Amino acid sequence: MHRKGMSNCLNPRKIIRKCILTFLWTFSLLILIKALLLDVYYVPSRSMENTISSNSFLVISKIQYGPKLPRTASEIPYFSKFLNKKYDFPLWKDYRIPGISKIKRNDVVLAENKGIKIIKRITGIPGDTLLLRNGLLSINSVDEKIENTFLFDFIVNLSKEEIAKRRLKFKYINYLGHNTYRITVDGESLKKLNDKKMIAVSNNQNPIYPSHLNEQWDNINYGPIIVPFKGMKIKLDMSNYCLYQQLFNEYEGVLYNFLDEEDRGNEGEYYTFKNDYYFLMGDNRMNSLDSRHYGFIPKSLIFGKAISF
Template sequence: MDFALIMFVLLLITGSVWLLDRFILQSKRIDSAKEPWWVEYSKSFFPVILAVFMLRSFLVEPFKIPSGSMIPTLQVGDFILVNKFTYGIRLPIISKKLVEINSPSRGDVMVFHYPENPSLDYIKRVVGLPGDQIAYRNKKVFVNDVLQEQQPDGDYNYVETALNFVHTERYRENLTGHVHSMLVNPEVPSIHLGAVAEFPHRENCAYSEKEVRCIVPAGHYFMLGDNRDNSRDSRYWGFVPDNMIVGKAFMIWMNFNDLKRIGLSID
């Protein structure tokens, strides 16, 4: 079950007990009588649950990075903070936008509900905005037919969870002004056609062995992982609709395997 939904249910239960006691039960108790345990616990936990629920729903929510699809920007085991209001204020649980503030920008690292299974949260980088024509060809990104510059930045080696050693090449990619690090494995093809799923607006995309080209629908975004050859992203499952956006990742607050990463901003 979704954590936000669990918090909401607990909030309803403890809040209902608090109201029941405040307006009915309290007046019927003898002054010396002790509160029932379920009233005492509910009144104690209600303000705490309310504070946590409001904080996570409207301000900041923590997430843990479970995979290497965003290496080198994010490492497996990073605990990150996500700004919940930068893209607008949304109702908890149903994610309906109440107040428009900002729209995602190209280059943002964004958390969203995975379109193939909305109970899961994914994190990728925004590459395509509504109306953009995005092409990923020979390991390079083209936005509206303009090549996004990549500058070599040395080799980058890492070990996967199965103790597989991976050798990649690191680049500094410029997404129309937003510069960030990304990885390319020269031994892996640009796209695995057999892994491409059927998805909404699939007709907006054209595939070949060396290229995927898509026109991003209105109200949707095209996402890529920074570890390009170890990322299942919009190349395979399509676009992220606006109503599945969770927020913008902005800081690493903990990594128990590498304490030097604490406090790093997410570019």
């Protein structure tokens, strides 16, 4: 009897079956966690410094805003690695499970722009009016609360005595002559310079959104611009068409072309937005590719909130 019991315990088929079941349960649990609860995201760029360092990892909570169910089999975590797109098949329509909180201004989020995942800060929520002057942002005519970890680039006139007295810390400093410096400072040091005349500078040469204002706006002087919200009504004229053309074509499902005589006949009518949109910016303000360059992001493309950085 003892030998028979030992034989059953060491049965290779049972051991293999148990290992397979354990693997399947573990793999299924990982898929559920990654799809519905938490995900880990790699940050390759410097656009969120000093809040988030480049080449670091973030934990993203999907339950904050509500996880989106995968629309196709290839959207199931890990499946895209081995499922050929030719054999992909639909699962659910675009459905989102209700979350435990709303998307708030100042949240650091995982979003998507043209198929590329991005980590940015929410600076404008639906209905906000944003204005960027000399590198500093105001929201609804109120100056933004500057976090200590934000980074800014300025040209400023300072003596060595002032630098020591104010206890300034520089991420980067370059002496230009005549007590003039080009500096990169964090939010904490910027607050100590609020009495100094400074000129914002940037090497960011990426095109500006919307493209027709590329000659008038840049990433240090931008706006004013209103973040569209569901139910917002605008007049269909050339100005608003150029401002919101991207949203009409990509997210609203409306194909307007004011170069076409037929669509030009809509001028003077009104359009009501179907979706809420958000404006995203990096904390490394002069060195970030964000909504100033690629425009608004709809709620449907904001996947989760960063909870560990």
